[in-house]
Each structure stands twice: as structure tokens, then as C-alpha cells.
Amino acid sequence: MSKIVKGLYYTNTHEWVKVEDGFAYIGITDYAQESLGEIVFVELPEEETTIEAGEEFSAIESVKAASDVISPLTGTIVVVNDDLEDSPELINEDPYENWIVKLDFEDETELNDLLSAEEYEDICE
């Protein structure tokens, strides 16, 4: 059974969002990292890039395949988690601790379109 953290927002494409101090931290879920298997590379976006909800902004490469990471929100990437560049396996180790980007998001109402932990749990069953 994959770990699902209460209080986060989720997407049906297996990203999570944590809102803190007006910023959104975005990563992939435990279910996603488990499905991918060993992660060998994370293609990170540039800081200061503007992304829209539904847009691919990163790619995660496991041994077997590449998988896009889709932004749940619209905004500007203010920080990229550089640790993932040399240690992509951190996502396997703790997908909720190791976010991919910190986003200055524009529209709080977009959060309403995301799933709660309980709703996401239903998807993963």
C-alpha cells in the first residue's frame, strides 16, 4: 500500500502539492515512484520559468522509461530542488520530502480542482 500524506493536494497524474507560506511545493507521490521503479535521472526545469496548470515541467527517468511530471498549478518556478540532479534516487527514498520545484502560484482557486488525500486514495486502489 502506497503512502498518502494527509493535508496535501493531489492530481490524478500522481503529483502532490504542499502549500506553505503562499508557495506551492510540487513532487510525485509514493504510488508514482513505486510504479516507476528506480529513478536514475530527473530532468529539472530552469528557475524563473513560468508554467501553466496541466503543462509538463519536468521528466523523471526510471531504469526502464521516462515519465512526464505535470504541473497542477499555474505560476513561476522560484526554486528547483538541485539535490535531485546528483541524487535522483532521493525521490524513491522519500517522495514527499523531496519536492521537485517550489512554485509562486498565481491562482488559489486552482487548488479547488485538485484531489484531497482521501480522493487520491480512491484512485490508487
Next chain:
Amino acid sequence: MKQTALYQKHIDLGAKMVDFAGWEMPISYTSITEEHGYVREKCGLFDVSHMGEICVRGKEALHLVDYIFTNDVAAMDDHQVLYGMMCYPDGGVVDDLLVYRFAEDHFLLVVNASNVDKDYAWVLEQNHFDCRVTNESDNFSEVALQGPLAQHVLQKLTQYDLNQITFFTSQMIPIDGMTFLVSRTGYTGEDGFEIYGAHQDIELIWEQLLVTGGNQIAPIGLGARDTLRFEVALPLYGNELSPTITPLEAGLSFAVKLDRQDFIGRDALVQQQEQGTLRRLCGLTMMDKGILRHGYEVYHEDTVVGVVTTGYKSPSTNETVALALIDRPYDKRGTKLTVDIRGKRKSVVVRTKKFYNKNYKK
């Protein structure tokens, strides 16, 4: 989806199952990298029961196999196994396969799971000889035992001296009242055996090998099978070989004997050899960060000069490398090219395909 006789064992072992050519197969039990390392260092047990077996028997069996196969079947001895291709008249590949010779009138063709029906139809269509072709795929299960400790582990189960089975030969081996066809072959670049038998017998030997081998053996999924074969540049049908890629382009001329009498595809391949192939299978090393994948286009400046056939971060060496079909003259070692990865150009350098040295016992 089809299941092999070992399906329940995979589930019990906690395997991650995937659809592979219509079969529900284990991609990994623990992790691909861990399983890959296990085969390189100790030994691994693979369920390869999805592979197809086509039997050719009769007075002119040799002539049929010789006519459809690129390698020199006439030169084979009994018990010998030979790798090669079946080609279309234009030199494209129907499939790559192993041919087992038991006698002049009895051969077994072991073909890729994804191609069984196509191959069987192809062989039937070419059979203008006095022999009978049957698809025995449903009657066999098969496991592959691969790695430096493979002989050591298998020897514990049989009185038969496995040294008698030399590289690319086969024998019928009695084990515990059962009989298996065992060959010293495999697709990992390691020493090892491929073991064919009735479904129930294969279930038993799978169990016995894992118990007897203890911590010297582990079940290995198809994920590691692919990274293992890739590291030693063994081709995969659909990636390095296809109806539009000839064996000469794929660098497999060792398995194409053009200096013998007629076989399907010979004329086209002779012509290709005389004129020189326009492209060639090469190795690539990634100079930037990222992973190269099947289908990515390779560029020289703004011109497409090739395509990646398989790419991985090599589990043995940690290098990001790929096999790619590259147009001449960009196939020379050291040539700097770029690959389009999701819209961005990344630098690669052409290199030898030997990402890792084979460790066969010959």
C-alpha cells in the same frame, strides 16, 4: 493475457507483473539494478516460457532450415546450437532465433515471443521440402539460468557433468526423474544455461534451483534481462532488428554466411555488402545529463543522421549509453552528434558498442 506455468510463483515472490507480447510476465522482483548485479556477480533465474518453439522434422528438415536461416546450418553437428536470423527477400529481418540441431532430420527453432505466430506462418510458407513444421510453443516451458555461478548451482541437481555441455551445444539431461533439454546459451553476456521442459517439470526445477542455490541465486525479471543484453550489445527484435533493419546494418555479419548457396535474403544482403551499408549500429555515450531512449532522433547539426534503438543508464558502469543506427559517415568513433530529448538537443559521442565485456565460458 497469457500466463506461463510459473505465473503463480512470480506472484508469490512479489513480482511486479507487466504485459509482454501478450504474456503477463515479471518485470522485476526487487529492483532491476539489483537483479542486474545479481546476474553479473552470482546467478539469476529467468522465466522465458513465453519464447516460441517451432519444430522441423523429416527427411529434408536440414534443407528447409538452411533455406530460411542466415547462418550456416549445413555445417552444424548434432547437439549444436546456432544463432542467426530469418530474413525477408529484401534482407529485412523476420526474427532472430536459435536453431538447435538434434539430427539431420530434426531441428528446433527458438523464436521471440512477440513473433511466434508470424514466424510459424513464415516457416510454413517456405516449406516446399519433405518435412513437417509444428508450433510446439504451448508444449514447452523454459527457464534461463545465467551468471558466473550458473553451472555451480545447476550441477547440484544433476549427476550429469555439465562441463560436457560446451558453449552453444545442448544435451538432454536427466534431473530427478525428469528430462530437460539444456543448452549452454543465454542472452545476458554471462555463462549460463537455457532449460526447456514440460510445464510441470519446469515448475519443479524452478523451485529446486531457488532452494538449492540459496543465496547464490535469485529470480530475475525481464527488466534486467533487457539491461543485461543491452550492455553486451546483443540485439533485441523491434529495437536493433526489424523488417526494415538488415543484419548487416545491425553489425551481425558473423551470423550471416553469404558465401554459401541460396537462402532467403541472400541476394539483397550480398548486394548490400558489396555496396556497403548506408548506416550502422553504433554505441553512443551521453555527454550531457539525461537518458537516451528508443526512438530518439540523432542529429549532425540540423540533419537527422540516426535513431536510438535502445538506451539505458548502464547498471554495471553507471554510464549513460545507447545503441543507435547511425548513417555513414557519422558512425566513426569519436564523432560528436546531438540527440533530441523532449525538444532539447543533448551532446553524444559515437563509441564502441561494448559497454561491458562478455563473460562466456568457452
